[in-house]
Amino acid sequence: MKPKSVLGSSTAELRDALSAQGFEAYRAEQVLHWIFRRNVLDFSAMSNLRLEQRRQLAAEWCVHPLERAAVFGGEDGTQKLQLLTHDGASIETVLIPEDRRYTVCVSSQVGCSLDCSFCATGRLGLGRNLGADEIVDQVVHAQDVAHTMGNDVSHIVFMGMGEPLLNLKNVLQAIRVLIDPKAGGFSPKRITVSTAGVVPKMAELGQAVPVRLAVSLHATTDEVRNRLVPLNRRFPIATLLEACRRYPASDRERISFEYTMIRDVNDSAADAQRLIKLVRGLRAKVNLIPLNEHPGANFRRPHDAAVSRFADILAHGRVTVTVRRSRGDDIYAACGQLGAVAREAETPIEAETRR
Ligand code: SF4
CATH class of the missing domain: 1.10.150.530 (DNA polymerase; domain 1)
Structure with a gap:
């Protein structure tokens, strides 16, 4: 045992x-x-x-329930850690350097059951939920790697493999350990939990821990969102946004809406106009994420001009908007790429077994 x-x-x-x-x-x-x-x-x-x-x-x-199998280094300094569970599953954790921050993107499940159509992780299906210790250990491994470069992890985002709100009990326990001043010591304001829209669990998250919420919206009509995020058939856009309005956040905090832009699917000017209307009245910011293509993806990255036009329309409509620079896409560590199959494209900078 x-x-x-x-x-x-x-x-x-x-x-x-x-x-x-x-x-x-x-x-x-x-x-x-x-x-x-x-x-x-x-x-x-x-x-x-x-x-x-x-x-x-x-x-x-x-200490470590996870074994560090390899670390892959991207050209932009992003590092992807491949970690093995005791029962032989492989999960991925990404360490992202940004200006003065060092963000670790953790996984909450082995694979994912939600099968978003643009996401490599969704193709894997669900293996199992990760335990709280396995979630915290991803931060400990990432901190260990960051220390070798003279840095400290400053922010944690639950945006890796899996849907955190479908493993809420263990995610909450992990967050409690991470924000415990005598354990992880992280400020809850530096922890963001992302959901594809598991509406019944959103309020429970916000009431339990004062972390930031990110919602993977990705579309402005139910017709398109049903295709991209099948969970939308259970919790359509209006229901999801109503749950966002009820999310217990302080007046200063904004909910982040993640919007993966896909060429000719959701990157039109009309989409941008609809998005303005959808987030109106919410303390919101929109992160535009030009699709990170991966082997086997059926979708294309939008043209840069389409991304700029979309961002300009949002800004003109008084929506706070950022365009996320893709980090680590050369090592399949970017958003939607975790678990991508093209391992032959990767060269580990550190291959080791560490418990
Ligand atoms: S985008 Fe997130 S919720 Fe959707 S399949 Fe991928 S990991 Fe799961």
Whole structure:
């Protein structure tokens, strides 16, 4: 049986678990301090614990539930980590350097059940939900890689493989660990959870943790969105936007609407005009993401001129808009590309096994 990872527990939960094994109450904080503040990931090196306690921890617990199989480096500095679960599944986590930020994009499931038609992950189908410890471990691995380049992870986005709100229990537990001041120590304002529109779970997320919400909209009519995001047949655009209006966010926070632009599908001037009407009255910002093509994709990236025209129309309609620069598309690490099959195009810069 695989040992339990310390990464799935908040400080209080780990304190209770270790106390039940005879550890002093303060040992949990020491262990988490080593991991999250000192980047020491081996119990044997946690020198302020007694030797027999380090041995006991190593016998009954682990740090990493995930094994780092490889790290792929993109030309723009983006790094994609390929991580293996104990039951042999492969997941991907992306580390993205941007100006003064270092953002890690984590996966919440092995594969995904939602089958969005432009997304490589959707083709994989759903393997299983990731545990809270496996989600937190992606940040720990990414932090380890970032440290080798003299940086710290500053932001976390749940935009990797899977639909976070279909694994909400484990996603919430992972967020609680990540925002625990004595564990991950991240500000909830620096954590964004993205959903394709699992309407019944949106309010639950916002009430449980004050993280930012991103909604994958991708279309301005139900007809087109039904094609791109099949979940729209259950929760159409009007229902989704009503849930956004009810999302418990502070007055200063905006909901991000992710809009993957696809040539001749949703990149027209009429789409831009409809989008203005859809987000009117919401504290919203729109991120335009020109499609990242991947092997087997049936859709094409829009022309640059179409992206500029779309952004200009939104800005003219007083919608806050950004065009996302594609990060890591040469290593299939960009949005919608995770799990893309063309591994032969990738050369790992680090191939290793690390638990
Ligand atoms: S876009 Fe997101 S929700 Fe849709 S199939 Fe891909 S991973 Fe799943």
